[in-house]
Amino acid sequence: MELTREEILRYSRHLLIPEVGLNGQRKLKESSVLVIGTGGLGSPVSLYLAAAGVGRIGLVDYDVVDSTNLQRQVVHGTSTVGKLKVESARARLLDLNPMIQVDVYNVPFTSANALEIAAPYDVIVDGTDNFPTRYLSNDVAVFLGKPNVYGSIFRFDGQASVFYAQKGPCYRCLFPEPPPPGLVPTCAEGGVLGILPGTIGTIQATEALKLLLGIGDTLIGRLLLYNALDMSFDFVNLRKNPKCRVCGPEADIKELIDYEEFCGVPGHDHESGSAGADWDISAPELAARLQSANPPLLLDVREPHELQISWLPGALNIPLGMLAARLSELDSAREMVVLCKAGTRSARALELLVSAGFRRVKNLKGGINAWAREVDQNLPVY
Amino acid sequence: MPTIRVPALLKYYLNGQTEVAVSGQTVAEVLADLTRQYPAIQPHVFDSSGRVRRHVNLFVNTENIRVLNGLETDVKEEDVIKILPSVTGG
Numbered sequence: 001m002e003l004t005r006e007e008i009l010r011y012s013r014h015l016l017i018p019e020v021g022l023n024g025q026r027k028l029k030e031s032s033v034l035v036i037g038t039g040g041l042g043s044p045v046s047l048y049l050a051a052a053g054v055g056r057i058g059l060v061d062y063d064v065v066d067s068t069n070l071q072r073q074v075v076h077g078t079s080t081v082g083k084l085k086v087e088s089a090r091a092r093l094l095d096l097n098p099m100i101q102v103d104v105y106n107v108p109f110t111s112a113n114a115l116e117i118a119a120p121y122d123v124i125v126d127g128t129d130n131f132p133t134r135y136l137s138n139d140v141a142v143f144l145g146k147p148n149v150y151g152s153i154f155r156f157d158g159q160a161s162v163f164y165a166q167k168g169p170c171y172r173c174l175f176p177e178p179p180p181p182g183l184v185p186t187c188a189e190g191g192v193l194g195i196l197p198g199t200i201g202t203i204q205a206t207e208a209l210k211l212l213l214g215i216g217d218t219l220i221g222r223l224l225l226y227n228a229l230d231m232s233f234d235f236v237n238l239r240k241n242p243k244c245r246v247c248g249p250e251a252d253i254k255e256l257i258d259y260e261e262f263c264g265v266p267g268h269d270h271e272s273g274s275a276g277a278d279w280d281i282s283a284p285e286l287a288a289r290l291q292s293a294n295p296p297l298l299l300d301v302r303e304p305h306e307l308q309i310s311w312l313p314g315a316l317n318i319p320l321g322m323l324a325a326r327l328s329e330l331d332s333a334r335e336m337v338v339l340c341k342a343g344t345r346s347a348r349a350l351e352l353l354v355s356a357g358f359r360r361v362k363n364l365k366g367g368i369n370a371w372a373r374e375v376d377q378n379l380p381v382y
Numbered sequence: 383m384p385t386i387r388v389p390a391l392l393k394y395y396l397n398g399q400t401e402v403a404v405s406g407q408t409v410a411e412v413l414a415d416l417t418r419q420y421p422a423i424q425p426h427v428f429d430s431s432g433r434v435r436r437h438v439n440l441f442v443n444t445e446n447i448r449v450l451n452g453l454e455t456d457v458k459e460e461d462v463i464k465i466l467p468s469v470t471g472g
Contacts, residue, residue, distance in 0.1 A: 041472045129472040154469040157389040174446075175468045177436035183426065184391065184437070187471035197472070225466070227390070230400075236441045236464065239449050321394060325422055 001030050001055075007099055011053050019215045025053060031212045032056035034121035036109055036137050038089040039063075040187070040197030041127035041151045041204060043075035048205040050093040050100055054212065057093065058121055060105040061085040063268075072194035108267060109133055111256035114140045123208050125149045126171075127201065129187060131178040132259035132267040138163060138171035139256055142246045147220075149207045151200040154185075156193050158200035158226040161219045161238065162207050165247035168220040173241035173248075181264040182348040188271055189344060196228055273343025273370065275350045275363035283371040286337055286364055296335040296362070301349045306341065310368050310379045320345045323352055332358045339364035339371075341382065384412050384461045388423075391469060395423035404463075409440060410453040412463055427465060439466040 003011070003025060014020045020028075033054050035042045038061040049057055063085050065076045080088035086104035093102050105117055109128075118124055118140050126137040126148055134152075141148035147164040150171060163170045203224065210216045225234040245253045260267050274280050281289070289296055298315035300307070307317060318326050320340070330336070336358070338346040343366050350363045364371065372379035383403040393400045402419070406412035417424045429435050440447045441464040447455045457463065 037472055039472055127472050129470060131468070131470050134470055151472065152469050153471040155390045157391065157469065159469065174439060175437055179435065179437040179468060183435075184467060184469060190391075190471075192471050223466075225389070225464075227400075229390070234464075236444050236446070236466070239446065241448065319394075322422065324425065 001026055003029065004099075007053070010097075010099065014052070020213060024213045024215075027213055028053045028209070029055040031123075032058065032121045033123045033125060033208055033212070034058040034060065034118050035125045035127055036060045036133065037127035037129060038073070038075060038085045039069065039127060039129055040072040040153065040192065040194075041201040042089070042125075043073045044198050044201030045125050045127055045151075045205045045208070046089060046093055047075055047096060048202060049208060050097045050102070052205075052209055053097065054100065054209075056101045056103065056121075058103040058105065058117070059086045059089055060107070060109045060117060061089075062106055062108045072192065072197050074198070109136060110267070111136065111259065114256060115144065118144055118146070121146070123147050123149060123211050125151075125204055125208055127151065127204070130267055131263040131265060134171065135178065135262060136256065136259045136267075139246050139253065141165070142170050143256070147211050149204045149211070151197075151204045153192055153196045153200055154187065155191060156196065156228040158196055158224075158228075160200050160203045160207070160224040160226070161222065162211065164220050165240075169238045169240045170244060170247045172246050173244045174223070174238055176241070176243075176245065178263040178265075182344075182351075185345075189341070193228055199226060199228065271342040271344040271367075273347075273366040275343070275347035275365075279347075279350055279361070279363050280343075280365040281337055281362040282365055283374040286371070287375045289337075294335070296337045296360075297331075299330070299336050299338045299349070300340070300368075301338060301345050302340050302368075309382050310372060312339070312368065312371065315339070320349050323349055327353075327356055330358070332356075333360070335360040335362075337362045337364055340367050342367040342369050384457045384459060384463060386412060386416050386463045386465065388465045389467070389469070391467060392423060392426055392465065395426060396420050406457060408453065408457055409442065409447055409455045409463060412457055413440075413453070426467070435467075437468045440464070441466065 011025045035046050065080045075089045086106050090102045124141045142165045151160045223236050300315040300317045301320040338349045340346040346363050353361050369381045372381045387401050404412040404415040406415050
């Protein structure tokens with residue numbers, strides 16, 4: 001496929017690099033990448049691949065742009081808050097480079113549609129925010145024989161690799177099983193440095209470009225461990241796991257499975273904020289109970305620094321991670337309402353308390369954010 | 383002494399440290415020393431039956447203990463043992 005005069009001018013700085021040159025730029029024009037997720041990682045990945053002239057970019061996301069996204073999801077903007085993420089991203093990518101094609105899939109990426117969506121693309125980039133979709137992306141890449149450019153982030157730590165079962169290990173070789181539900185916090189619960197996905201996402205974009213051009217040493221067989229606080233880049237070696245259930249010699253997973261069931265969590269990083277109807281108490285109900293003669297004890301399981309944003313007077317603070325070790329501080333005879341930011345961590349705390357014999361416990365549905373919306377509008381929502 | 387290194391996700395269970403010195407001559411021994419010094423990290427590395435959780439990888443320097451000698455892998459004074467759980471943020 002020939003480059004037009006406009007393309008030759010636009011990609012001039014690439015054409016000057018011997019490793020890319022005219023032939024490499026033609027390859028990029030003919031190539032295609034599927035970016036799963038248009039969030040923190042998907043933003044820099046899609047922006048840089050579009051700018052670089054990858055001819056066809058597919059975007060999968062079913063969410064809408066929210067103002068809490070904009071601290072890191074730089075493909076979107078204040079003007080697109082409330083709009084579909086894939087449409088917001090497509091407009092930005094085509095503004096950056098109108099000479100490419102952007103396909104959008106405004107659907108959840110599931111076992112029912114994943115193979116069909118991914119089949120036409122050369123490279124898959126995993127920019128998802130949850131375990132079910134990560135395992136799905138991996139298995140799709142293995143079954144279709146495509147490389148899966150992996151990135152993952154939390155607070156100040158990032159990981160990146162290229163999982164390509166034909167040439168090295170896959171994601172399941174490293175992580176055969178997901179963590180038990182709730183043990184590893186998501187970014188919605190634990191936060192993330194806004195710049196971190198920029199660092200890891202641009203590394204993913206770099207790896208995708210190298211794969212398309214066939215140049216350099218990719219991260220196949222290596223896992224990059226980046227820490228922004230130490231400014232350290234560490235590598236560990238990854239090898240194929242002979243017992244891998246999708247790419248090993250005795251693989252027993254031959255088709256896509258139910259990944260939400262496999263992981264025990266939903267395929268998105270949103271908080272339901274509920275522990276189940278029998279265990280929940282709403283913010284207005286709690287407000288009424290706190291005015292009664294026998295108010296319940298409030299147990300706040302957030303991290304101490306979150307109390308500076310919002311707190312309820314009199315609440316006892318024991319962070320969720322420390323709760324198991326500090327149960328002896330609690331009186332199981334006393335009625336107790338557990339709360340956190342949005343109701344997810346407190347729901348987990350409730351499970352732990354109930355399994356330890358506590359019976360008079362409730363979960364503040366929707367967390368202190370629900371309290372701030374429904375009871376005390378002076379408190380901020382975060 | 384060998385060093386154990388953890389990502390930020392786990393440092394809250396090690397009094398805010400990402401690296402701690404431990405004693406022991408095998409991976410199992412240094413992990414036992416780690417959980418003796420910092421009991422709060424136990425459930426994040428081991429399941430209730432005492433096995434290393436399946437989403438947690440252990441590396442001695444750059445190699446996964448799966449391709450070495452598992453928990454019986456020898457550990458030398460200057461080795462760094464990395465505990466690496468999966469994370470999923472994106």
